[in-house]
Amino acid sequence: MVGKTISHYRILEKLGSGGMGVVYKAGDLNLGRMVALKFLSDNVAADLHAHQRFQREAHAASTLNHPNICTIYEIGQQDGQPFLVMEYIEGRSLKDELVRGPLSMERLGNLGSQICAAIEHAHKRGVLHRDIKSTNILLTQDGDAKVCDFGLAKFLKGPEETQSQLTGAGTWVGTLHYSPPEVINAQKADQRSDLYSLGVMMYEMACGHLPFEGLDGTALVAAILYGNATPLRQRNPTLPPALEGAIEKAMAGRPGDRFASVAEFAVALREALTPSSNTPSATAATATGQPVLAVLEFENVSGDPASDWLGTGLAETLNADLRKLKLVRVVSRERAQEALRRRGTARQVANLADIGRELGARWLITGSFQRSGQRLRITPRVIDTATAEVLASRKIDGDWENIFELQDRVVSDVMDALEVKVELSARERIAAPETRLLEAFELYARGRKVLNELGKNSLEEARECFEKAIALDSHYQVAFSGLGATYAMRYSHRTDPDDLTRATSYLERALELDPELAEPYPYLCYAYMRQGKVEQAIAAGHKGIEYQPDFGQAHYFLGTAYIVGGELDPQYLFSAVKTLLRAGAVERRWVPTWMCLGGLALNYGAYDHAERFLKQFLDIERSGTAMGRFVGAETLLGTISLRRGDRRRAREWFELSRDRLVASDHMYRESLLALNACGLGDLVLREGDITAAQAEYRRAINTAKEFPRTLGHLRVLTRATCGLASAYAAAGERSRAEVLVRTAAEHLESIHTQPQTWVLEGGESVLHYGRGVALARLGELQPALEELSTAVARGWHDAAWTETDPEMAPLADLPRFRELVESLRGTLQPLFEP
8 A cells, every 4th residue: 555645645654553454644645744544454344344333433533523532534435445534643552652661640640631531522422432442542742642443432322322342242342351341241331331441541551551461261251240450559559549449440340330420530530649738648548558658868967977877777777667567668778779879869858759759659758867976866857749848857866875766766756747556566566676786787787888889899898797797696687688688689790609509598597587578588589590499489589579569670580580480381481471561560760671571572473572672671771760780682682683584684783782792891791792693693694694604603602611600601602502503504514513413402401400590592492493493404304393392392482483584494394393383373472462
């Protein structure tokens, strides 16, 4: 169609397609404007019902005139087939926006208000939409919402009123995830049915996930009918309770339990997102949830830098005590530290309130302290983040030796300011300090302050502080926890197994001393994972999320544990994807999450999703807000381009990645340089430049041998060995290729017992696929098929590349090869849908 002129519209490019229609961008030759032309898809063009739905969309939308509804200009015909001429909207869908995770409360409020206004406008004119979902909401370049696709619309009055929305018993022609229970039960739909779908979409906007995500078929239908959605604040703990209540009411199973209209729902959303400034403490504790607060370091106003450590110590103690009370929900210290670092340390109330809002906290706790000789004054501040109002700022004075008692008074004053009643039993839980030795407390606080910097030198300084604190007090549980976390992070720099042994030992000891500590679990998850203790890692990871649901790294560590588990059982990879998507929703700036998702999606052949995840990584990196510094996204993007057949673009990505890696000091630099060389080798081998391919694979092998302590060393070496074997086979050097193929097999035997050595682009499935390519090049077709079958059993799911890879051409006519390819088609791509 591109390049054709239909009526007075010149078709310029294809914008997209769905189950029913294909949409093109076109120029209106009469009016000189851009429009969108929608045609019926070829597979439904002969369907009378499809024509009727198409006409109904035009009729329904043409009766509406609203700034947040896509305008229908006219309906025409071409060769007997109808087409719609619509407003052209330059932007993207809400679904694409939600790939980045849940919307901010401000963005959710703005878009929610616009969408509700559009749907209410349609309802007042007797039109039901019947297919409200995030793909049917377009976002303009100005960020405004446009509701489109009234293809399933029907009129509340007139001859079509009783027309069924079902194509068969229990079959919904809309999108099942958004379908209201009454429609699934073949009952009559009304405005409240649209309201249910709108509630599902608002859930998706607030959490970054659909309520019944991961389910399909009869399991999905049952979950919708029984209302078994995951609670919103379990997925996003930072949501205001009133917002959770409003969305849950819109999604009520019985239409009579929902709001009476979309307008009512819009009012509830607005009130939930703009709490009254006249009663800031009234919402401190509600019947539907706990208040959310964040704690920042206290400021040293003594003028003596030697006392700076106390600001961290006060924040750490206050954070720990508030968690033990279990009366409030406390933002993880890691998130609070990162927000403070990114926004600067200015102590103006407005800046602090901004930090609190960014963290999703209703209140922010901070303050100052002043030491003069043996006297100490602590002034805690409780800030209402919605109004930037200071609720409490009371001076607490006492002797330096009584610092632990003073800290208890700080906790008590904070809870009084929030009007949260603390029972005697709860006070008893925090009565005893973690240590009674002031020197140990100082060492612990100093260790915490430098651990938060996560630099190589600061990790060593933190280790020394924690070890000295423990030497003074052998029951100092939080010092053991800090020391264990330090050793876990130290392993990332040194890849020394002894660091993992020490990490697990100290973290387990911390839990022996205090089973309610939250910090040890995510770091135990990471340490167990790198030790190959998959089941223990997963169990610890779930505990970490239970204790700190807003800590993105807790979700990330669990996701990586599932990836490593996928080396033993590919079923774990389903959980890895779901967990990492949740990690991205909780903390989108933790960029390693997007790298892992990109690598998994690539392995499944979901190239569009993989590219989206990796470009999300690059966007965050360019914005300067990235957490968890990482490298190598360009290498994966090069592999995506190669598998799509765009070799020019693949070369550009590989070369850009090489240049960036060479200039980097990242701890995975050498591993990724070698893997990037393998990617370039794969590219030039398929271009027929065998000499260049051999050079790239040798470069990868030499890098791996030169740096044997790098993460995934044997995997990188195996990947390069398989590539070099293929290049020798292509050059006719059979004996050399056969030696390398045997060497790769020996390496794979060792790797199979070491799932913890997993590294991006070095998974067992990729390595077995690479060895299969080498065997195919040698003409060993049955062994090549067996190797490919092993790759599939280990988690290889890229049907498109398996079928189109020129290196697999010798296998193309074998029935077993065709069966393998067919078994992979479309099996896992839906996992990556937001």
